[in-house]
Amino acid sequence: MTNARDEIFRTLADPTRRAIFERLCREGEKTVGALTVHAGVSQPVVSKHLATLKRAGLVRDRHEGRQTHYSAEFAALAPLVDWANEMTGFWEKKFDALEDLLKRMDQ
Amino acid sequence: MTNARDEIFRTLADPTRRAIFERLCREGEKTVGALTVHAGVSQPVVSKHLATLKRAGLVRDRHEGRQTHYSAEFAALAPLVDWANEMTGFWEKKFDALEDLLKRMDQ
DNA sequence: TCGACGTATAGCCAGCGGGCTATGAATGAG
DNA sequence: CTCATTCATAGCCCGCTGGCTATACGTCGA
Numbered sequence: 084m085t086n087a088r089d090e091i092f093r094t095l096a097d098p099t100r101r102a103i104f105e106r107l108c109r110e111g112e113k114t115v116g117a118l119t120v121h122a123g124v125s126q127p128v129v130s131k132h133l134a135t136l137k138r139a140g141l142v143r144d145r146h147e148g149r150q151t152h153y154s155a156e157f158a159a160l161a162p163l164v165d166w167a168n169e170m171t172g173f174w175e176k177k178f179d180a181l182e183d184l185l186k187r188m189d190q
Numbered sequence: 191m192t193n194a195r196d197e198i199f200r201t202l203a204d205p206t207r208r209a210i211f212e213r214l215c216r217e218g219e220k221t222v223g224a225l226t227v228h229a230g231v232s233q234p235v236v237s238k239h240l241a242t243l244k245r246a247g248l249v250r251d252r253h254e255g256r257q258t259h260y261s262a263e264f265a266a267l268a269p270l271v272d273w274a275n276e277m278t279g280f281w282e283k284k285f286d287a288l289e290d291l292l293k294r295m296d297q
Numbered sequence: 298t299c300g301a302c303g304t305a306t307a308g309c310c311a312g313c314g315g316g317c318t319a320t321g322a323a324t325g326a327g
Numbered sequence: 328c329t330c331a332t333t334c335a336t337a338g339c340c341c342g343c344t345g346g347c348t349a350t351a352c353g354t355c356g357a
Contacts, residue, residue: 089205096203097315098196108277115334128316130335149324149333160274167271170215171264204345222304235346237305256303256354
Protein backbone atom coordinates (compact mmCIF):
# COMPACT_ATOMS: atom_id res chain seq x y z
CA MET A 84 0.00 0.00 0.00
CA THR A 85 3.03 2.16 0.44
CA ASN A 86 3.09 3.95 -2.91
CA ALA A 87 5.99 5.39 -4.88
CA ARG A 88 5.48 8.88 -3.55
CA ASP A 89 5.73 7.62 -0.02
CA GLU A 90 8.94 5.75 -0.77
CA ILE A 91 10.50 8.80 -2.39
CA PHE A 92 9.74 10.98 0.60
CA ARG A 93 11.05 8.38 3.02
CA THR A 94 14.17 7.84 0.97
CA LEU A 95 15.04 11.51 0.67
CA ALA A 96 14.34 12.20 4.34
CA ASP A 97 17.73 10.97 5.46
CA PRO A 98 20.41 13.68 5.08
CA THR A 99 23.26 11.29 4.31
CA ARG A 100 21.25 9.57 1.61
CA ARG A 101 20.05 12.84 0.15
CA ALA A 102 23.63 14.12 0.10
CA ILE A 103 24.68 11.08 -1.91
CA PHE A 104 21.85 11.67 -4.36
CA GLU A 105 22.73 15.37 -4.63
CA ARG A 106 26.32 14.46 -5.39
CA LEU A 107 25.21 12.15 -8.17
CA CYS A 108 23.02 14.92 -9.55
CA ARG A 109 25.79 17.51 -9.48
CA GLU A 110 28.71 15.41 -10.63
CA GLY A 111 27.15 12.62 -12.60
CA GLU A 112 28.05 8.95 -12.47
CA LYS A 113 30.24 7.88 -9.56
CA THR A 114 31.59 4.63 -8.14
CA VAL A 115 30.79 3.47 -4.63
CA GLY A 116 34.36 4.18 -3.58
CA ALA A 117 34.30 7.73 -4.93
CA LEU A 118 31.04 8.38 -3.10
CA THR A 119 32.35 6.88 0.11
CA VAL A 120 35.28 9.32 0.26
CA HIS A 121 33.05 12.32 0.89
CA ALA A 122 30.06 10.61 2.47
CA GLY A 123 31.33 10.72 6.04
CA VAL A 124 30.20 7.16 6.67
CA SER A 125 31.63 3.73 6.01
CA GLN A 126 31.48 2.00 2.65
CA PRO A 127 28.87 -0.58 3.69
CA VAL A 128 26.60 2.24 4.79
CA VAL A 129 27.04 3.96 1.44
CA SER A 130 26.17 0.72 -0.34
CA LYS A 131 23.09 0.38 1.82
CA HIS A 132 21.95 3.90 1.03
CA LEU A 133 22.54 3.33 -2.66
CA ALA A 134 20.43 0.19 -2.49
CA THR A 135 17.67 2.18 -0.85
CA LEU A 136 17.91 4.91 -3.47
CA LYS A 137 17.77 2.26 -6.18
CA ARG A 138 14.65 0.65 -4.74
CA ALA A 139 13.04 4.07 -4.79
CA GLY A 140 14.03 4.44 -8.43
CA LEU A 141 16.18 7.47 -7.70
CA VAL A 142 19.40 5.99 -9.04
CA ARG A 143 20.62 3.49 -11.64
CA ASP A 144 23.62 1.21 -11.32
CA ARG A 145 26.00 -0.01 -13.97
CA HIS A 146 28.49 -2.78 -13.28
CA GLU A 147 31.92 -2.54 -14.79
CA GLY A 148 34.42 -5.07 -13.59
CA ARG A 149 34.54 -5.01 -9.84
CA GLN A 150 33.20 -1.52 -9.52
CA THR A 151 29.62 -0.35 -9.64
CA HIS A 152 28.81 3.02 -11.13
CA TYR A 153 25.74 4.82 -9.86
CA SER A 154 23.94 7.72 -11.51
CA ALA A 155 20.94 9.85 -10.63
CA GLU A 156 17.55 9.15 -12.16
CA PHE A 157 16.19 12.67 -12.38
CA ALA A 158 12.80 11.65 -13.65
CA ALA A 159 12.12 9.91 -10.34
CA LEU A 160 11.71 13.31 -8.72
CA ALA A 161 8.60 13.95 -10.77
CA PRO A 162 6.12 12.54 -8.21
CA LEU A 163 7.58 14.83 -5.59
CA VAL A 164 7.22 17.93 -7.75
CA ASP A 165 3.78 16.84 -8.90
CA TRP A 166 2.67 16.42 -5.32
CA ALA A 167 3.94 19.87 -4.33
CA ASN A 168 2.25 21.42 -7.33
CA GLU A 169 -0.96 19.63 -6.47
CA MET A 170 -0.84 20.95 -2.92
CA THR A 171 -0.19 24.53 -3.95
CA GLY A 172 -2.74 23.97 -6.69
CA PHE A 173 -5.47 23.65 -4.11
CA TRP A 174 -4.44 27.04 -2.84
CA GLU A 175 -4.75 28.57 -6.30
CA LYS A 176 -8.09 26.89 -6.75
CA LYS A 177 -9.34 28.43 -3.57
CA PHE A 178 -7.90 31.72 -4.66
CA ASP A 179 -9.76 31.43 -7.94
CA ALA A 180 -12.91 30.52 -6.08
CA LEU A 181 -12.51 33.56 -3.88
CA GLU A 182 -11.93 35.73 -6.92
CA ASP A 183 -15.00 34.24 -8.50
CA LEU A 184 -17.00 34.85 -5.38
CA LEU A 185 -15.92 38.47 -5.27
CA LYS A 186 -16.87 38.90 -8.89
CA ARG A 187 -20.31 37.49 -8.23
CA MET A 188 -20.72 39.73 -5.23
CA ASP A 189 -19.74 42.66 -7.37
CA GLN A 190 -22.57 42.10 -9.76
CA MET B 191 22.99 22.80 11.63
CA THR B 192 19.87 20.98 10.48
CA ASN B 193 18.53 23.44 7.93
CA ALA B 194 14.97 24.15 6.88
CA ARG B 195 15.12 21.90 3.85
CA ASP B 196 16.16 18.99 5.98
CA GLU B 197 13.34 19.61 8.44
CA ILE B 198 10.76 19.81 5.66
CA PHE B 199 11.87 16.50 4.19
CA ARG B 200 11.91 14.82 7.58
CA THR B 201 8.52 16.22 8.47
CA LEU B 202 6.85 15.14 5.25
CA ALA B 203 8.41 11.69 5.33
CA ASP B 204 5.82 10.32 7.74
CA PRO B 205 2.65 9.21 5.89
CA THR B 206 0.26 10.07 8.70
CA ARG B 207 1.71 13.54 9.04
CA ARG B 208 1.74 14.11 5.32
CA ALA B 209 -1.88 12.98 5.12
CA ILE B 210 -2.82 15.58 7.69
CA PHE B 211 -0.99 18.24 5.73
CA GLU B 212 -2.66 17.13 2.49
CA ARG B 213 -6.04 17.34 4.15
CA LEU B 214 -5.34 20.88 5.26
CA CYS B 215 -4.25 21.74 1.73
CA ARG B 216 -7.35 20.26 0.14
CA GLU B 217 -10.00 21.34 2.58
CA GLY B 218 -8.52 24.40 4.23
CA GLU B 219 -8.61 25.27 7.91
CA LYS B 220 -9.59 22.45 10.25
CA THR B 221 -9.77 21.91 13.99
CA VAL B 222 -7.78 19.21 15.73
CA GLY B 223 -10.96 17.26 16.37
CA ALA B 224 -12.01 17.37 12.72
CA LEU B 225 -8.59 16.18 11.66
CA THR B 226 -8.57 13.41 14.25
CA VAL B 227 -11.75 11.85 12.85
CA HIS B 228 -10.08 10.78 9.61
CA ALA B 229 -6.48 10.52 10.77
CA GLY B 230 -6.67 6.92 11.93
CA VAL B 231 -4.70 7.74 15.08
CA SER B 232 -5.55 9.14 18.49
CA GLN B 233 -6.04 12.83 19.18
CA PRO B 234 -2.77 13.28 21.08
CA VAL B 235 -0.89 11.84 18.13
CA VAL B 236 -2.61 14.29 15.80
CA SER B 237 -1.66 17.16 18.10
CA LYS B 238 1.92 15.92 18.10
CA HIS B 239 2.03 15.76 14.31
CA LEU B 240 0.54 19.22 14.07
CA ALA B 241 3.20 20.54 16.43
CA THR B 242 5.86 18.97 14.22
CA LEU B 243 4.31 20.46 11.09
CA LYS B 244 4.20 23.84 12.79
CA ARG B 245 7.86 23.69 13.79
CA ALA B 246 8.68 23.00 10.14
CA GLY B 247 6.61 26.02 9.16
CA LEU B 248 4.19 23.90 7.15
CA VAL B 249 1.07 24.92 9.10
CA ARG B 250 -0.30 27.85 11.08
CA ASP B 251 -2.54 27.62 14.12
CA ARG B 252 -5.32 29.96 15.23
CA HIS B 253 -6.89 29.67 18.67
CA GLU B 254 -10.60 30.26 18.99
CA GLY B 255 -12.07 29.45 22.37
CA ARG B 256 -11.16 25.93 23.29
CA GLN B 257 -10.48 24.80 19.78
CA THR B 258 -7.38 25.31 17.67
CA HIS B 259 -7.72 25.77 13.94
CA TYR B 260 -4.84 24.68 11.75
CA SER B 261 -4.23 25.67 8.15
CA ALA B 262 -1.58 24.83 5.55
CA GLU B 263 1.29 27.19 4.86
CA PHE B 264 1.77 26.53 1.16
CA ALA B 265 4.80 28.77 0.82
CA ALA B 266 6.73 26.43 3.08
CA LEU B 267 6.89 23.93 0.23
CA ALA B 268 9.08 26.28 -1.78
CA PRO B 269 12.43 24.89 -0.53
CA LEU B 270 11.33 21.43 -1.57
CA VAL B 271 10.39 22.52 -5.09
CA ASP B 272 13.51 24.65 -5.37
CA TRP B 273 15.65 21.72 -4.40
CA ALA B 274 14.02 19.43 -6.95
CA ASN B 275 14.41 22.06 -9.64
CA GLU B 276 18.04 22.51 -8.70
CA MET B 277 18.66 18.78 -9.00
CA THR B 278 16.97 18.46 -12.37
CA GLY B 279 18.71 21.71 -13.27
CA PHE B 280 22.03 19.93 -13.14
CA TRP B 281 20.66 17.51 -15.63
CA GLU B 282 19.64 20.30 -18.02
CA LYS B 283 23.03 21.90 -17.56
CA LYS B 284 24.71 18.70 -18.56
CA PHE B 285 22.31 18.36 -21.44
CA ASP B 286 23.19 21.87 -22.56
CA ALA B 287 26.86 21.05 -22.22
CA LEU B 288 26.34 17.96 -24.36
CA GLU B 289 24.44 19.96 -26.91
CA ASP B 290 27.21 22.52 -26.91
CA LEU B 291 29.78 19.80 -27.31
CA LEU B 292 27.92 18.33 -30.24
CA LYS B 293 27.71 21.75 -31.85
CA ARG B 294 31.43 22.24 -31.46
CA MET B 295 32.06 18.81 -32.92
CA ASP B 296 29.84 19.72 -35.82
CA GLN B 297 31.97 22.65 -36.77
C1' DT C 298 -18.85 27.22 40.59
C1' DC C 299 -18.77 22.98 38.47
C1' DG C 300 -18.78 19.76 34.96
C1' DA C 301 -18.16 18.86 30.10
C1' DC C 302 -15.50 19.57 26.22
C1' DG C 303 -11.29 20.44 23.14
C1' DT C 304 -6.52 20.34 23.02
C1' DA C 305 -1.79 19.88 24.71
C1' DT C 306 1.60 17.54 27.53
C1' DA C 307 3.81 13.69 29.98
C1' DG C 308 5.38 9.33 30.21
C1' DC C 309 5.92 4.99 28.39
C1' DC C 310 6.91 1.24 24.95
C1' DA C 311 8.15 -1.08 20.70
C1' DG C 312 9.82 -1.12 16.18
C1' DC C 313 12.37 0.93 12.57
C1' DG C 314 16.42 2.24 10.72
C1' DG C 315 21.06 4.17 10.35
C1' DG C 316 25.51 3.44 12.09
C1' DC C 317 29.32 0.05 12.86
C1' DT C 318 32.56 -4.32 12.03
C1' DA C 319 33.30 -8.62 9.95
C1' DT C 320 33.01 -11.26 6.12
C1' DG C 321 31.57 -13.04 1.58
C1' DA C 322 31.68 -12.73 -3.50
C1' DA C 323 33.41 -11.25 -7.73
C1' DT C 324 36.98 -9.40 -10.56
C1' DG C 325 41.71 -7.82 -11.82
C1' DA C 326 46.74 -7.94 -11.34
C1' DG C 327 50.99 -10.31 -11.11
C1' DC D 328 47.05 -19.70 -8.60
C1' DT D 329 47.22 -16.29 -5.27
C1' DC D 330 46.51 -12.04 -3.43
C1' DA D 331 44.58 -7.38 -3.60
C1' DT D 332 40.69 -4.63 -4.63
C1' DT D 333 35.91 -3.31 -4.80
C1' DC D 334 31.48 -3.78 -3.50
C1' DA D 335 27.48 -6.21 -1.18
C1' DT D 336 25.63 -8.78 2.71
C1' DA D 337 25.13 -10.28 7.48
C1' DG D 338 24.67 -9.40 12.03
C1' DC D 339 24.64 -6.42 15.72
C1' DC D 340 23.60 -2.19 18.58
C1' DC D 341 21.34 1.85 19.94
C1' DG D 342 18.86 6.11 19.44
C1' DC D 343 14.87 8.18 17.40
C1' DT D 344 10.24 8.51 16.82
C1' DG D 345 5.42 7.26 16.15
C1' DG D 346 2.00 5.05 18.58
C1' DC D 347 -0.59 4.52 22.99
C1' DT D 348 -2.97 5.99 27.76
C1' DA D 349 -3.42 9.11 31.41
C1' DT D 350 -3.74 13.54 32.73
C1' DA D 351 -3.24 18.57 32.95
C1' DC D 352 -4.93 22.96 31.14
C1' DG D 353 -8.03 26.23 29.35
C1' DT D 354 -12.78 27.46 27.90
C1' DC D 355 -17.72 27.31 27.58
C1' DG D 356 -22.45 26.25 29.31
C1' DA D 357 -25.56 25.64 33.01
